[in-house]
Amino acid sequence: MSNTPPNENHASTDEQAGKASAKFLIAPVIIAVFALIGGILLQDKLSQPLTSDQLKNTTLYPADFRPVPAFELQDQNGQSFSQTQLQGKWSVIFFGFTNCPDVCPTTLNILQQAYERLGEHQKDVQVILVSVDPQRDSQQQRKDYIEYFHPDFLAIGEEDGGQGDKIKALTKSMYIHYETVANKESPEDYLVDHSAAILIINPAGRRHAQITQPILPGAIAQDITAMIEAY
């Protein structure tokens, strides 16, 4: 472009040829500039952390949200399950009880379908039901219940005979609410109102995100995959 001819000499054929070659030069330059801008934007995007806007049905917590405090519960096989078991894997945690016929099985069924869609990332994820009904959800009851949905799923709770204080401490630390509601017709069939939240704990054992309503298998699988790949 440095050899752009002076305006008064536009009749010269040489200079017309010069103009044409300048035009040919402009196109690659424009492409190069766009590529450069694109590259900078992409670089910028790649170095940016994942945001909730990029996820379908998940709200991310601020980075370095406090870790899950120490707790000790038991899985459905009678093995101890503490904060240590949250390390090294992505944990999808839901709170419920086995006498719940609507919300809990619906949610676990959706989580089972989401889990099946994780593909290569399935090995990085553990799905955990935390029983908020220690009185009725014995180890055997939790085992028979959870393994119906998926043999990999875990159902943790207090050891048989537990008084509920360990569950209370864990749920309180996670801002999860539950309460027992009396059944006038039949006292043993009391209900448990509980938080419908699905929490995501990252492999460092920190609360990472929360899945929001409406819960759908495809959206959950996509969001979990995105979080794993951006971590």
Add this chain to the structure above:
Amino acid sequence: VQKVKNLLLLSLLALSFSSHAGLDIHNAIVPESPPTAKVLTAYMQLHNNADKLQTVKSISSPQFQRVEIHRTAIADGIARMKPVEHIRIAPGESAELAEGGMHLMMYRPDARYTEGDCVELILHFADNSTQSLRASVKKRTGMVDHSQHH
């Protein structure tokens, strides 16, 4: 022949009027549940085609110890269960029992029910009439697509 036809038509009309008004019930299903589940649920759509209000005051089943009608309400992130006293359906109106909404709490099944089984339910109306129906047991996996369209 015309007489016979008329008589037949009349008797058909009489039949349709004499049976309790009842409800049209569609898609009555009991989701299959884990083997040790002590509480099962049932979902269905109820439509009142009659010209009077119909009130279901309770539901029972010979296969369960007790059946209650509940409604799930998720408010402030908490799932709460509220007992439903009765289901009132105005003429031409419908009511739906569905996932995350109104549903049955069917306590202590007499056996394990799996896909393909049937559960008999009896609706008890406020006028003391009853209507029985059969709900089929289905795996939840097959129900999900349906619920997503709502």
